[in-house]
Amino acid sequence: MAAAPSAASRIAVVTGASSGIGAATARQLAAAGYRVVLTARRKDRIEALAEELTTAGHSAVAYQLDVTDRAAVDEFASAFKTIGVLVNNAGGALGADPVATGDPDHWRSMYETNVIGTLNVTQALLPKLEASGDGVVVVVSSTAGHGTYEGGAGYVAAKHGEHVLAETLRLEIVGRPVRVVEIAPGMVRTEEFALTRFGGDTDKAAKVYEGVAEPLTADDVAETITWAVTRPSHVNIDLLVVRPRAQASNTKVHREQG
Numbered sequence: 421m422a423a424a425p426s427a428a429s430r431i432a433v434v435t436g437a438s439s440g441i442g443a444a445t446a447r448q449l450a451a452a453g454y455r456v457v458l459t460a461r462r463k464d465r466i467e468a469l470a471e472e473l474t475t476a477g478h479s480a481v482a483y484q485l486d487v488t489d490r491a492a493v494d495e496f497a498s499a500f501k502t503i504g505v506l507v508n509n510a511g512g513a514l515g516a517d518p519v520a521t522g523d524p525d526h527w528r529s530m531y532e533t534n535v536i537g538t539l540n541v542t543q544a545l546l547p548k549l550e551a552s553g554d555g556v557v558v559v560v561s562s563t564a565g566h567g568t569y570e571g572g573a574g575y576v577a578a579k580h581g582e583h584v585l586a587e588t589l590r591l592e593i594v595g596r597p598v599r600v601v602e603i604a605p606g607m608v609r610t611e612e613f614a615l616t617r618f619g620g621d622t623d624k625a626a627k628v629y630e631g632v633a634e635p636l637t638a639d640d641v642a643e644t645i646t647w648a649v650t651r652p653s654h655v656n657i658d659l660l661v662v663r664p665r666a667q668a669s670n671t672k673v674h675r676e677q678g
């Protein structure tokens with residue numbers, strides 16, 4: 421049997437690499453020796469990050485990509501013969517309204533970015549991951565993919581969709597040289613997640629983390645992703661749920677009184 425390619429010769433594609441968990445993951449995979457391909461809609465941000473990584477002696481390129489645009493995703497995929505790692509990180513939440521009043525456009529958009537986006541990129545790159553002889557697909561879902569909470573239904577439904585995609589793909593491709601890893605983070609304080617969810621309302625965004633001693637950071641999650649993908653190729657981390665110590669469940673969060 422041929423030896424697995426070394427990390428140094430392997431390409432890692434990260435979607436949503438312009439900020440937060442995606443950017444942190446790109447940094448850590450680059451430091452681990454991967455040639456990272458940063459994708460996101462915001463070209464300026466991924467170009468700046470690619471430049472930063474290259475200056476630090478790593479290998480990184482930026483490719484502007486909207487994961488919901490299948491034609492663009494296919495064109496992107498056609499540039500590669502093989503890929504070692506795909507981190508499906510692009511996505512996010514819009515709104516936190518009850519089912520009774522939630523905006524159907526928000527629901528549609530969340531399904532489109534989180535589920536169809538992951539589907540598009542995974543379908544397009546799966547042959548390339550397989551061709552590497554040791555591919556890893558990472559789906560960055562959420563604890564919202566494993567239980568619901570009031571006001572979360574639209575996002576929770578989309579994240580359950582991502583979880584189902586990962587679990588089903590693992591069943592369907594067993595026996596082929598591609599691992600399927602799901603990382604499900606709980607409360608992570610990033611610069612944009614809550615702000616995007618609440619349409620730029622900084623007060624509402626700040627309330628998400630109010631009194632929580634130490635929410636997870638993007639780096640904490642990036643470490644779990646990097647750890648999972650760098651296990652030996654016969655070790656598949658099916659699902660890794662990671663929360664801050666202060667969060668016992670989606671609805672049980674310890675908040676210190678200010």
Ligand code: 8X3
Binds near residue numbers: 561562606607608
């Ligand atoms: C983020 C976790 O609790 O905001 O994926 O849904 S939560």
